[in-house]
Amino acid sequence: MIPHSLPPEDLPPKTTTALDAELRKQLEISTSQHFFEACDGPTQALLMQCRWTINVAEVLILVIYCSDQGRNWRVLNHIAIFAEYLSQFSAQAKVRVYPPCETEPPFDLRVDERSVHR
Numbered sequence: 001m002i003p004h005s006l007p008p009e010d011l012p013p014k015t016t017t018a019l020d021a022e023l024r025k026q027l028e029i030s031t032s033q034h035f036f037e038a039c040d041g042p043t044q045a046l047l048m049q050c051r052w053t054i055n056v057a058e059v060l061i062l063v064i065y066c067s068d069q070g071r072n073w074r075v076l077n078h079i080a081i082f083a084e085y086l087s088q089f090s091a092q093a094k095v096r097v098y099p100p101c102e103t104e105p106p107f108d109l110r111v112d113e114r115s116v117h118r
Contacts, residue, residue: 039085060093072099083114
């Protein structure tokens, strides 16, 4: 176990409460709104064609669910642009794209990998 350099009162709690969950949800909603507003028109239009959310976990994750193969292809071709906008919120963030076929795994791209996918 790695020793913490923070005093105990500054460490995260060992368990979460209903209030913690509510605050996290509010943070996700607010971050989603700010992310969407930061995107250009074509990126917003593509997001509106999909189901998407931003999750606050160990890292910030933009999760995009594609309903058909055509949208999945457009999202994957646009993934570096999503990552570019998301990088404004966290250098540790990533984009996760779920294809329409549930038998295929999701595709993940960390924002620090975005230059490889341009």
